[in-house]
Amino acid sequence: MLVGLYGGTFDPVHTGHTHAALAVKRALELAEVRMVLAARPGHRGAPAENTAHRWQMLCLACDQHPGLVADDMELQRSGTSFTIDTVMAVRESANAVVPCWILGQDAFATLPIWYRWQSLLDFCNLIVVERPGDTRQEPEAVQSLCHTHEVQTFDPGRVGQIYRLNIAMKEVSATAIRSDIAAGKAVEHLLAPPVYAYIRQHRLYVNTENAI
């Protein structure tokens, strides 16, 4: 069974995330995509909003889309949220599960700073989607990993593959949404309606100090 795992701080979850998850699900015929909330991310700064708010927003967004499931496994673990621990746990949960970790090319370029990144492909596939507006060069270590693991045709029966999916993504980012909210600009079109309502209700991101 092919299972998509889409990790993020989701601070907040936006239509760029859900579009990417649904597009990969459809293209690779995944059974489901688990949206894994990075509770305590290891390789980036602390999120602007607390875990409880980010989790509520993620649940509201996933409720809109059958096939997307909010996953709290990194919330249940203590300590830093390492992707390797998540993919190992999913792979070991059932023999037939083939985890597919979905990530934007911006996140993919940062792979060498992830904990035990060289072991990730022993437990999952990496599905890379474009990130509009991102122009960064992939570091040499990533290029060399691609050299040995990138495939042009995806094999649903195994792990260890890097597969780039050529599907148009939306130019939406949580950073821009946070600063737009702080600046009083409209963001409604970038969020699922219940997520937008939740942000308004709890007055999230209005403090400019949080709008990094």
Ligand code: ATP
């Ligand atoms: P921030 O701006 O706070 O970094 P973000 O919008 O990049 O947030 P994250 O939660 O950090 O969102 O990202 C989680 C994953 O989603 C990463 O793999 C990232 O590349 C991917 N991603 C984020 N936005 C998009 C998008 N618009 N299209 C495709 N992938 C995206």
